Amino acid sequence: MSSPVRIPFKSVIRIDKSLDRPVYLQIAHQMINAIQRGVLLNGIQLPGTRSLSEDLEVHRKTVIAAYDELDAQGWTEIRPNKGTFVRNKVPQAVISLPGYGTNKAVPSGDAGEHNHDKFLNSYPAKTGYGFKQSILLDVLPVTAGTGLEFNDGLPDIRLLPLERLSKVYGGILKSKTNYRHFGYSHVEGNEYFRETLASYLNNTRGLHINKSNILTTRGIHMSIYMASSMLIEAGDLVIVGDLSYYLANMCFQQCGGKIISVPVHQDGISVDAIRELCKTKKIRMLYLTPHHHYPTTVTLSAERRVALLQLASTYGFIILEDDYDYDFHYNGNSVLPLASADTSGMVVYIGSFCKSLAPGFRSGYLIAPENLITEMAKFRRLVDRQGDMLMEQALAELLEEREIQRHLKKAVKIYQERRDVFTGLLTEQLGGELTFVSPPGGLSVWTHWNPRLNLMRISKGCMKRNLHLPQELLYQNESFTAMRLGFGNLSTAELEEAVSILSQAVKES
Structure with a gap:
């Protein structure tokens, strides 16, 4: 085995005193990294603490602390009257570095240091295994920097009543009665929030729901993804407007759905085109942003809303109604959503506070008959066990105080x-x-x-x-x-x- 003086420790270990991590831990962690990658082989003798401290230009006590850390984690063993040796029972693949072998000294110089950087100070650029890849999300929005x-x-986040929001949230953190929200919960989100939200949606959207009809999510996209995953199988036909929301389309395709586009007129999506498709094809879902169609902003007329509900009931397709921009209406009263007139259980209604307040408030909701909500709640636990209980508590209090409404x-x-x-x-x-x-x-x-x-x-x-x-x-x-x-x-x-x-x-x- 190589003599310890032949190992290029100054190349293997790079100390950065600007980091918060103590120097002795930097030394210990990098030596562990070298052992794991096969640069320091099992059984090799490490240099004495005085010698290594001189090489690394650190205090000897720092090296002693690093060796103690290595010993505590089981990476080295101390042999009386012999020294400290690497102990690694995991089979190692010997890494061949220029100038470094079991019986060769490593020459000093930039080339040697560069090659050690390659193995010790980098993360693998690619996986060593295959995985499923998709081009659906290759083109995503790029946010601006400044200007x-x-x-x-x-929305304009500068309009938010931040002082009130922070006061409510801070009060929740301080209140002992809310400590229960810091742990895991066995209910589907914050119960108080779902009760308050149900009342709010009934008053503003003309719905007729209770807390059992609500599943809280992290925003519109999570709601669309969950609905797609639960309700769409490979080959299912999904009708969208021409044009339509590209991220929703990606979710449908990711779940195996096949998209069919139909025209969107001044009064909204073409009911006649959907009716003709239903006569010849089995439609699984219709995706709508009826209040302000994305991207053209037109509003689906009341007549077409009634006609679509009748078609859904007759042909058995799901209407996924995206409550897009419902809170922002300028010319008179808003047209009520399709979900408010659904008597056959064909509408899944989704919305969020991400636009009403700000995108950073990742709080959304999915409204559906109770049997679907129960099943979706099981699915949500796989990706988000209970939601943000504290934020939901804050939103519930703000709704109760009518702060959000104001x-x-x-x-x-x-x-x-x-x-x-x-x-x-x-x-x-x-x-x-x-x-x-x-x-x-x-x-x-x-x-x-x-x-x-x-x-x-x-x-x-x-x-x-x-x-x-x-x-x-x-x-x-x-x-x-x-x-x-x-x-x-x-x-x-x-x-x-x-x-x-x-x-x-x-x-x-």
Whole structure:
């Protein structure tokens, strides 16, 4: 076995005193790493503490502490009158490093150190096994860094009543009566939250539910994924609008569903097209964002809602109703969701507080007949045992105090003003290049552009001026040239600046 003086410990061990981790642990952990990877072989003698401390330029007591750690973890053994030796009963594959072998000394120099870095200071770039891969999620939204951004219709977090929110949440953490929420729970989420939420949804959506009809989730995407996983099998046909929400489509496809697109008109998705499909095919699910269709923002008319419920009952397909932007309606009262008129148990209704408050509040809900909720609760335990009990307690108290309702009432007025300013600026500065219908609600405007324009070139032109126009907001092919422009996150002054930059980029393109 090699003499301990021939082992390049200064290359094997790299000490960084800027780290919070003590130096003796850095030495011990890196030596363990070298043993596990076969650089330090079983039975090899380690240098004395004085010698190693000189090599590493650390205090001898530091090396003694590192050796004690190695011994405590069982990686070394001390042989009386002989020294300290590596002890590793796991079979090792000897790593061949240039200049290092069982009977060869390792020369010093940059090349030797570089090769040790390769084995000791890196994580494997690829797995050593195969696994299922998918291209469905390859193209995902890219968030902006600094500067202005047209997003997908997100709220302005600056409008949140943060002082009240923090006070409520802090009070929950301090209250001994809420200690039960710090442990595991055997109920399906916070019971108080589900009771309060049921009352809130009954009052605002015209539903007729109780806590047994609610499963709490971490937002819309988790709800869509759970519904897809539970209700869709390979080969099932899922109807969506043309265009539709791309992430929902990915969930359906990931679960083996086959997507069929049908036209979306001024009054919403085409009922006639769905009826014709039902006559010849077995439809499993219809996915809708009826309040403000994604991405075009049109509202599904009351007549079409009734017709779709009748079709679902007749042909036995599920309606997955996504409560998208329900809280943001500007022109009169909101149209009630399909779930409010469902008497046959065909609608699965999903919503969240991610838009009502902010995306960081990962609190959503799924509404369905009790037998489906019971089964879905079993599935949820596999990925999220009980949800965020503390946050749900806070949201329940905020709903009970009507703090969320007051926030939404104020926010809707501000967003309506921003919509009016934004649409006015688009007409004034870009009226010759685009057309649009002012949306009755929501936080985005669907705009049709002159087909001779290159939207990606416009996006790059905006980026040069510190305005982020993400690729997922651009819709351009042989049939149409359109953008979905979110305005809710920008103040009126920011909207003026953003539209000015967009106008300049359009002119240059």
